[in-house]
Amino acid sequence: MAKKFNVNGCCFPDEHYMVDISGKLNQAMKLIEQGEYFTINRPRQYGKTTILEMLFNNLSPRKYLPVFLSFEGVGDELFKSEASFAPAFARMFSKELQIKHSGIAELFLNATSNVKNLEDLSSSISVFTKEISKDIVVLVDEIDKSSNNQLFLSFLGMLRDKYLKRKREATFKSVILAGVHDVKSLKLKIRKDTETKLNSPWNIAADFNVDMSFNPAEIKTMLVSYAKDKKVKMDFDAIAERIHYYTNGHPFLVSKICKNIDEEEAEQTPNYNPKHWTLDDINWSFRWLTRPMYTTTNFDDMIKNLENNKDLFALVRAVSVEGKEVSAAADNPVVNLGITYGILSASEDKIVVSNRVYEQRIATYMQSKQETSELKDCSIFHDYGYLENGRLVLNFILEKFQLFMKEHYSNKDMAFIEREGRLVFMSFLKPLINGKGFMWKEPVIGDERRMDIVVTYGSKQKEVVELKIWRGKEYHQEG
Ligand SMILES: Nc1ncnc2c1ncn2[C@@H]1O[C@H](COP(=O)(O)OP(=O)(O)OP(=O)(O)O)[C@@H](O)[C@H]1O
Ligand SMILES: [Mg+2]
Structure with missing residues (x-):
């Protein structure tokens, strides 16, 4: 199958032109080898699922038994109560094992056949882990899709207790969670209404400091593989630099800039030469991506987050269109939120909009908001009685x-x-x-x-x- 640039979900090396992320992979592998539990919290479309998938495939089957789970689309039923979650989790786990190791899946199903609550699940995991001669590595994607935070945190609490007792009681070697929000913010949501849980159930987690954005040298690896495949000429360093200039290495934006040129520019630019990429092509792609009437889920998400949060809107407006200087302080919840969503970043000790693509989109959006709010003042838009x-x-x-x-x-x-x-x-x-x-x-x-x-x-x-x-x-x- 001919390869393409991918902008929809996880990338696969046999289908997609990809940035070589082996540097990031090695850092994550080290944490796994050290038996760490950790969380990959990054904004939407930042390569979380892709790196989990690659870790999963990279773990040597002689030494490890990796299990890849996702809470994406599991439905609310699962999170109704401990009694529904514990057995459902066991089923999910064995179903996943079934794909590559049906014998082991059977073993797990037997060990967990009578699971009714988290305590049962915990015991069964110990029994099962003891029987398996390999290190079990559990990768869980989309952790913030669980609809019952309390239950999910109890589950994490169970994993933590097992981790702390790991010398006496067999358990998973390493657990990796991935999602946009970190576990601390899930806890915050609960605290608001119940004032419980002072200890984070996930305070055992190691820091995951891997920079998931792509630097110019990394971007170049994708350009080289594309150019080789399609026999395209370009000044790799200059092109990679320019892509980085616009995107700051945001994985989705990097792939999108390239995909536009590969698949859409021919129709838009009369003297486009598909066999020779130039800086003009990158500039065109940036303009094409930021044209006001184009939209994609990545931008929709950003705008939704701004629309849903007045403080964040005000902060983004201040640093973007008003050009105010705001100090970078992770302890400030609204600053933290802007960073969590990937709209804002810290540059030295100041807050800035994360990349030039977002900057442009936000400017267009803010300007339009301004126009419609002026209209609101002077017309009857907001009354809708006309x-x-x-x-x-x-x-x-x-x-x-x-x-x-x-x-x-x-x-x-x-x-x-x-x-x-x-x-x-x-x-x-x-x-x-x-x-x-x-x-x-x-x-x-x-x-x-x-x-x-x-x-x-x-x-x-x-x-x-x-x-x-x-x-x-x-x-x-x-x-
Ligand atoms: N190694 C890579 N090379 C090139 N592009 C990549 C790479 N990894 C991720 N991307 C780009 O980022 C997009 C999102 O990747 P992925 O689905 O792994 O991210 P995610 O963080 O799991 O997203 P979501 O938050 O939506 O679940 C891909 O569709 C692709 O455009
Ligand atoms: Mg994902």
């Missing part, structure tokens, strides 16, 4: 327009109002009828100075609006 049964409610709209005029213009502006009032009204109306209706000015026969505005909406509604300035009762009667 439509009734699919028809424009003109009275309502005119009332709101009056309010807007009073708020924004004083009597001193009268000359302007006379001159431009109609235009202001039309600008005011435009976003409301956009796509569904039209409007135009129509001179009134017999009165050179007067112009009415005709508004249509849908196929049935047509209104004529006559705009006049109220100059007092007498003037009105005279008129």
Whole structure:
């Protein structure tokens, strides 16, 4: 099968052009060999599953029995109670063993056949581990997908107790958890409503300090393998540097920049040469990735996190568009949250937006938010009373327009109002009828100075609006 750049989920070396991550792999392998328990907490699409998958395949079958589990899509049922979780976990475990070691899976199923709670599960794990001559390494992906944090933490607590007693009681050699949030923040969520758990159930975990982003030398390895395969020429160092410049080595963004060029640029750029990548191609790919109307789950997630968290929104706004200096302090929960989601990073001792792609997306997003919030002030967007049964409610709209005029213009502006009032009204109306209706000015026969505005909406509604300035009762009667 021809290889491709991959931007959807885990990468596989036989299907995808990949950055060589053996340096990162070796560091993680060392922790496993030392029998450490640890957590890989990194933002979305940062290569967590890919490295777990590679660790799984890298563990020598002569020495290790690796078991790869994931809480992705397991459903809420599993997390209902200890009584449902313990046996379900055992089933999940043996099902996973079944793939490569059906004999051992059978053994595990027997050892855990009567498991009803975490205590039973704990004993069964000891019995099973003792019977196996290899070191069991458990890799658990998507740990933050569990819908019952309390139960999940009890489970981790059980693993911790076994780890502490490992000299007397057989247990897993190493446990690796992967997810966006760390176990400490799961604990925080529980504390809010119950004030329990002062000890982290995972305080045995070793630090996982591996830099999961790709440096230029690493990015180059992917370019070299692609170029060799497709017979493409390029200045590898310069291209890798430029990709790093835009992405700061974010794994998904690095692959995405390359994928755009490989698969989409030919259609977009007339003089693109697929056999010779240049810096212009990387620049194009950056612009293409950050075009305002393009979106992908990675950007959607970022925006969702900003929309759902006012403090984070304010902080990101401050460091991005307002250019404020904010100190990097991991103890500040909102700073920490921004880093957890990968939107913000610490650069020296200051907080910055993590990469130029995000910077660009955030600028576009903030600007648009600003525009719509200005509209909100001056129009009726936030009231949503302007439509009734699919028809424009003109009275309502005119009332709101009056309010807007009073708020924004004083009597001193009268000359302007006379001159431009109609235009202001039309600008005011435009976003409301956009796509569904039209409007135009129509001179009134017999009165050179007067112009009415005709508004249509849908196929049935047509209104004529006559705009006049109220100059007092007498003037009105005279008129
Ligand atoms: N070694 C690699 N070489 C090139 N690209 C990679 C590599 N590892 C990860 N990526 C890029 O990152 C993307 C996400 O990888 P992966 O699914 O492993 O991350 P994840 O952290 O598990 O994501 P999620 O948080 O969504 O589960 C891949 O689709 C790919 O674009
Ligand atoms: Mg993953």
